[in-house]
Amino acid sequence: MRKSRKNKYTNIFPSKMEQLEELLTSKFENNTDLSFSVYNHLNKKIAVFYIPYQVTPEKVEALLLKPLLENDNAWDHEKVLNDIPLSSGEKTTVLEEILEKIINGHVIIYVENEDMAINYPMLNVQKRALSKAETETVVIGPQVAFTESLTTNLNIMRWRIRSTDLVMEKIMVGERFPREVRLVYVKSIANETDIHTMRQRLQELHVDEVEDNNVLMQYIEDDSFTVFPQFYSTELPDRATYAITKGRIGVLMENSPNAILAPSTLFSFFESTEDLYMRWNTGSFLRILRFISMIIAVTLTPLYVAGVTYHFETIPTQLLVSVGQSRASVPFPPIFEAIFLELMIELLREAGARLPTKVGQTIGIVGGVVVGTAAVQAGITSNILIIFITISALASFTAPSYLMGTTIRILRFPMILLAGMLGIIGILFGISFILIHLLRITSLGRPYLTPIYPFRMEDLNKVLFRLPQSFQGKRFASFRPKDLIRFKERRAINKNDIDE
Template identity: 80%
Template sequence: MRKNRKSKSTEIFPLKIDQLEPMLQNKFDSNNDLSFSVYEHQNKKIAVFYIPHLVAPDKVENLLLKSLLESNSDWTATAILNNIPLSFGQEISKLEEILTELVSGKVFIYIEDEDTAVNYMMLNVEKRSLSKAETETVVIGPQVAFTESIVTNINILRWRIRTPDLVLEKIMVGKRYPREVRLVYVKSVANETDVNTMRQRIQELDIDEIEDNNVLMQFIEDSSVTIFPQFYSTELPDRASYAITKGRVGVLMENSPNAILAPSTIFSFFESTEDIYMRWNLGSFLRILRFVAMFISITLTPLYVAGVTYHFETIPTQLLVSVGQSRASVPFPPIFEAIFLELMIELLREAGARLPTKVGQTIGIVGGVVVGTAAVQAGITSNILIIFITISALASFTSPSYLMGTTIRLLRFPMILLAGMLGIIGIMFGLSFLIIHLLRITSLGRPYLSPIYPFRWMDLNKALFRLPQQFQGKRFVSYRPKELLRFKKRKGMEKKDIDE
């Protein structure tokens, strides 16, 4: 639900420190987390309060209290902001805002009878070090992945996109448990409509909390009904920076090791950063191979079911003999046989993913071999179908996006049911319905099948295949960037030797 609701908060200052302490302690009555200390300086009472587990104690002692208490200045809220050598200081006078900032890791200073309290960010961030990507593994190119620290992720993007045009717009999401979200885009390139649409969708979320970027993505996608992901979720900073510099909009979130990229087309989910780092002909071959693998994964097993059930005449004679022999002892119809094996493959995949890494790989390999061999020997399934199922499963794993790979595997089940009930006609009906559905999907208002529909030949060499870098002088037209030209084609093709 999207709704903009302003919180009602009242100003509580000025007041005595003896009144402030019980007021704050009452808000934290379920625990003893609040640290509230009172000091006297120049005949004035100064209160310093914060939550100890969230702030760095050495920073409070050395940077704040030392400057505050050892100085001979006559402190006021304004004087503290002007004279204490710390950045990001703010004045706050409303109780609800004070409570929100306290649980965000800020330290507050209040001088008795002042109109505002001063706060500084001294968050003690617990974070893991940079490591390799787990779900988007690459062979060629940068190996580092995002972490759960939004500060680290911002630093990585700043380091990769070194331009003052890079905007990291801060938005707080969640009424009860707010999280920091950053809208990332290059101001001189990104389409303003895309930026405004993404900003509006995030700001209008009226919800208590958002657990992760992938959850946020489900709230702000164009359609929540389709099984196809409309935004790309990546853990690779180089992929995020590449997309942002080409005019797309990124979203980072606190405590989330992923970045959202929008708008996205269906072809975005079959691109890999390796395609860019490889030579253009190798990159094009691998990209086309993924598209072919997607089609094989969706249709191979349904074609087997349709052929064996209804269309024996489509199977070559010699292969038909082998199929008949392998199915001679199988008591089940092909549709039940195929669904049983598909479910078995999914169980093995899920078990291998949830178990510890070393055990999971062993279970996946040994379980597949043992179950497949036992099923054939017991006459539950045919060995030819196992080959088809294995090829379909391998083909679904070629997608660089885990979300798209899962979508492709799920599509096989309704296709198998249609093939078992209607044969080739059922498969054609399923593919037609799939194409019509894809034509209706949008991503941030942009067509999901672009550049095929609407057709834009200038984008084909960026979506379906790759041309040499000298011919990549324009950005993706379908995203409608402000600045379409990256470099002039003539300049990109010039090659001079040193003696020229």
């Protein structure tokens, strides 16, 4: 809790039952959700209050009320804590703390005129079962995804990283509607500066509420105005554990099925866990293919617009004839033609994402074919441009991160406008602007383009391509982990035959 809120704490004990019930009822705005029951036992009035649907009534009856009311000894807080078969009981005297405990599924026990109450956490958590990832689909490797239950997510992380060095630091975020956030890192590996920076950003976040980890990420990122994501958001526990064991920091949040990984680089958004599970040469090929796809997605359609509008001499003669024939009946300049088709693709993609799965897939395929064919026959666009637009759209889908894929989709529009106005010069200007902008971005204070800038030769095999596992003996040096060495490469694998 914030220090500013602690100043409002008030002690309400000792208290009469009628006064206590009236006070709690007023705090809950006379809501009937609050259950306030009074029992007479050993000439004392004992109040038990909680929110019924927040707890399991059978559990309250068996584990709390039965031992409490069957106890024939005189009332004593320590005696009650020992007699009730639960190890999580706590004493409390503060009204605000009691209200918070009730909301979070605690059962409060109070004896009239005593100077404190006892609370037991008995939250009945409704959570989704473990399932496959939806936005980060993988073919090879673990299929399980995070859920909205923080307890489940912490359990998965602890199960995957079985080490006493694993730290799960608890931080409450949100002043009016607080939520629990866990800062996850390996103490003997993670950089202390990164840990302190992330902890400070979380602790100094003064907002009423934070709805989700993706919203939290927008609050704590380095630059809120850039279109590029600076932290990686993943729903895959294996990706999170892989990053944390290499020295990065994870952030898990209650009611959020995602984990934030920081710091991140531009190249982090083109890495997939499948690159690790495949052979090194196959993984390297796919990773390089994604980088090439990013370049194609951003520049292919602008190059078509620039070539058809200003630079006819750059187009081969036979292709130029085909382009001229396909554009003979099109009344619009190439820039409007390209923007129209790009908007149509985005509309189909957004409609397919919002509709039910089976209907969405049908709308995406049938809508693209029907609208594209009708647009060509009506003379609104050329069939060659449809090919370029389709290749660009497919290239943008190769990014493993949905956030980076969306960024690439957005960048295409200003690049098309620059190509239509200035030709190749406009494209070069746009690329230069993007590169300069990327050089200025940081993630948790770390350069966004590392290890390209600043250049680190030893880290290239971890972002641009992969080497065999026996050559991966060092962690990512650009993030400055405490322990750079994962294993001794010469001693990692001994391939002697059994008779040697």
